[in-house]
Amino acid sequence: xYFWLFFQQLIASGTHIIVKDLTETIQPSLILLLRAFFAAxxxxxxVIVREKKNFRLEKKDIPIAILLGILNxxxxxxxxxxxxxxxxxxxxxxxxxxxxxxxxxxxxxFLKESGNWKKITGVVIAIAGAVLIMLERGIDLKSxxxxxxxxxxxxxxxxxxxxxxxxxxxxxxxxxxxxxVTMVIGFISYIPVYFITNEPxxxxxxxxxxxxxxxxxxxxxxxFGYLIWFWALKKMEASKLSVFxxxxxxxxxxxxxxxxxxxxxxxxxxxGVLIIGGVVLTQRG
Numbered sequence: 509x510y511f512w513l514f515f516q517q518l519i520a521s522g523t524h525i526i527v528k529d530l531t532e533t534i535q536p537s538l539i540l541l542l543r544a545f546f547a548a549x550x551x552x553x554x555v556i557v558r559e560k561k562n563f564r565l566e567k568k569d570i571p572i573a574i575l576l577g578i579l580n581x582x583x584x585x586x587x588x589x590x591x592x593x594x595x596x597x598x599x600x601x602x603x604x605x606x607x608x609x610x611x612x613x614x615x616x617x618f619l620k621e622s623g624n625w626k627k628i629t630g631v632v633i634a635i636a637g638a639v640l641i642m643l644e645r646g647i648d649l650k651s652x653x654x655x656x657x658x659x660x661x662x663x664x665x666x667x668x669x670x671x672x673x674x675x676x677x678x679x680x681x682x683x684x685x686x687x688x689v690t691m692v693i694g695f696i697s698y699i700p701v702y703f704i705t706n707e708p709x710x711x712x713x714x715x716x717x718x719x720x721x722x723x724x725x726x727x728x729x730x731x732f733g734y735l736i737w738f739w740a741l742k743k744m745e746a747s748k749l750s751v752f753x754x755x756x757x758x759x760x761x762x763x764x765x766x767x768x769x770x771x772x773x774x775x776x777x778x779x780g781v782l783i784i785g786g787v788v789l790t791q792r793g
Contacts, residue, residue, distance in 0.1 A: 509740060513752050516736040521759035523729045524597035525767055526721045531593035534714070539722060540589050541702045542711075544581050544695040546726025551688035554731075563689060565681075572677055576686075577693025579670045582701050585694075587663035594656025598770060599641060601760030602783050603660035605753055609634045609790050610668035619672070630790030637782025644775040683738040691730065754784050 530539050555561050565573055592600045609631045616623050642657045649655075670690075678686040714722075757780055764770035 509743060512736050513740055514755070516733050516740075517752055517755040518759055519728055519733040519736075521601060521756050521763055523725060523733075524592060524600040524760045525763045526724055527589060527592045527600075528597040528764075528768060530718065530721050531589065534718060535706065536589040536593045537586070537702055537706050538711075539725070540581070540585055541698065542722045543725040543730065544585070544691070544698055546723060547730035548692045548695040550727050550731040551691050554735075555685060555688045559685075561685065563692070565689065569677065569680070572673065573689050574693055574697070576670060576674050576677065576690040578697050579666055579673070579694075580690045581694030582698045584663055584666040584670060586698070586701075587659045587666060591656045591659035591663055594652040595660055596656075596770065597764045597768060598757060598761040598776065598780075599657055600660050601757035602641060602780055603638070603657070603664045604667065605757050605783055605787055606634055606638060606661070606664050607668045607671070607753070608787050610665045611671055612790055614668055614672050626792060627790050630786045630788070630792075632786070633789065634783045634786025637779040637784075637786060639779075640775055640782065641779035644773060644779070683741060684735065687734055687738070754787060757784065 527536075527539070555563065588600065591603070612623070612627055612631055616627075638661060642654060642661075644653075674686065674690070680686075681689070761770070761772070761780075765772070
């Protein structure tokens with residue numbers, strides 16, 4: 509199991525690298541459209557052919573399914589793609605490492621769950637690390653780097669919100685099936701957003717490496733990566749499993765140094781230690 513979990517984290521970390529590379533030459537919103545198309549196709553195949561099921565929901569669950577689909581792609585993934593384009597891949601890894609802390613904040617405020625000193629202290633430490641990284645290049649509210657970091661934090665927060673709102677839905681329909689539903693709805697809801705805010709699709713200039721990267725994002729990350737995670741969730745407690753997400757910023761940074769010639773900075777290292785340490789403290793609480 510540990511091998512597959514490491515492999516899943518490697519897939520997720522590679523996502524940040526590939527998105528950063530692709531968005532240097534291709535419009536982020538177009539990459540997302542194609543990624544969502546391949547991911548939705550993967551899950552349609554998996555549900556209908558592999559599991560021999562039909563996409564059916566109880567009428568009362570349709571509104572929450574639509575909300576989760578919108579949170580999944582038009583909000584979460586869109587913010588992530590634009591954020592990575594403007595910021596860095598390692599910063600994206602650290603932003604998503606904050607998700608457990610955001611989940612706790614949402615649960616404490618809106619679900620009235622009880623907290624203790626470890627959880628609250630961990631959240632404060634993790635957020636302090638995020639602020640340190642956001643201000644790495646000084647305070648310039650109009651700079652692409654600062655805006656990118658803000659968007660990545662919002663993407664991480666939206667993923668935490670998706671996790672909270674989708675908890676009962678996932679338990680009722682199963683993790684894989686519920687993800688398939690929200691992925692398909694997310695793709696459908698993103699189509700009009702793309703065509704309203706962007707120029708017509710232009711993929712004639714894509715090379716083989718561009719297509720490989722997009723297929724990686726759609727099938728490996730959103731497909732097999734998610735399936736491995738859900739498989740592990742059946743065999744391990746969610747709190748213990750979430751600790752493995754702390755591997756992601758480390759692996760992302762290593763990959764960014766190798767493939768993107770990323771240069772480490774003192775604020776990034778210090779902020780990263782605070783974020784990971786704070787999240788671990790929160791999870792232990």
